[in-house]
Amino acid sequence: MSGMNDHPELQLSAYLDEALSPAERAAVTAHLDGCSFCRAHLADLRATSRLVAALPALLPTRSLVPRLGRAPVWLRPVRLLGAMGSGLFAFLFIASAVINSGSNLGGGETTAEQLAEKGQFGAAVNALASDAAAQKDAARSAAPAVPAPAAAGQAPTRSSITTSAPSVIGVSQSTGSGIVYYRGTFGPPPVVFLGFAAFFAIAAIVAHRRLRRSH
């Protein structure tokens, strides 16, 4: 065993924990009787050990115990549909936001030509159909010799109409130039799509977590 100047420092923790063999323990005890240096080290190690032992436990934020038994059979389809639905509605949200922001350029009015250039052919056709109907109405109203008093204060080539086409909110036109002013939207407001996307995402996450906790 070590002499008085050969401190058994590496054995002090095991001594403290009573993890030495009887012979090793006896030798360390004998050394400690005559070595204040090692006694001081042992006291520090004991204090450190007590500090670590007294640490308050860290607590989880949720139960970590698995739910044993098979998960309900409908949980996997719910997770799949939730993920797919979330992706679909997120796409629709982005698409509607982009389309609606595009149709609102220039103060919210867009010509049929501009719509066609942007690939919104359905909206452009609607606008042109409204234009043609408006031209017929204008021709009928122009037949009487005396113009209507209400039109007297307006520019001679402008008239206003409204239409019941579902994607057209008010159409005004200039029949002389053939320019159609048009304001269109794509389906419901984008925030509705966003709400559905969030709903499906939450459903998918809940189903996923439930499946993870299951046997």
Add this chain to the structure above:
Amino acid sequence: MRDDIDRARRGDAGAFDSLARAHERALYSHVARILGPGPDAEDVVQDALVSAWRSLASFEGTSFKAWLFRIARNRAIDVIRAQKRRGELPLDPPEDPDEPGWAEPAAGGPELIDMVAGAEAFAAVEAALVLVPVEQRDALLLRDVEGFSYEEIASITVAEIGTVKSRIHRARVTVRNELVRKGWKGSAG
């Protein structure tokens, strides 16, 4: 407890549930001090409990708690190794075969042993533990917090007894030195 283990091994989910609840917090507390508190540590414990249920038939030891800690601790170490491979964590330096240094305390600090009940001391010890290499921290916590014997720690960590002794001692010296660097003069005063 032994009765619950026997019933759980026969497939009694209720018995395993009560066993898992008895050890859930201790497992999380240990894993959280290895990985850091949060969702990663929670996922590791949850996965470990699911794994324990699935492999319960293979449990033949005498200590169910040690068996659970072995599963959870191994998963936590796997997560750390993966994080190091991805460069998210720095690599531990190789273990120094020499004896660890012994920081000299400054005069005038409080007695280390008087700090045991202080919340300030707990925060300092938690901060010091983070500086201890993972394998040493793991062994120290298994000993001082969970009260496992050196033989059980050797089994849980799949290491030799001599390695366990060395890791525990080095971890204690590192924590003690960090506390001394924060102004405590230690018991040697």
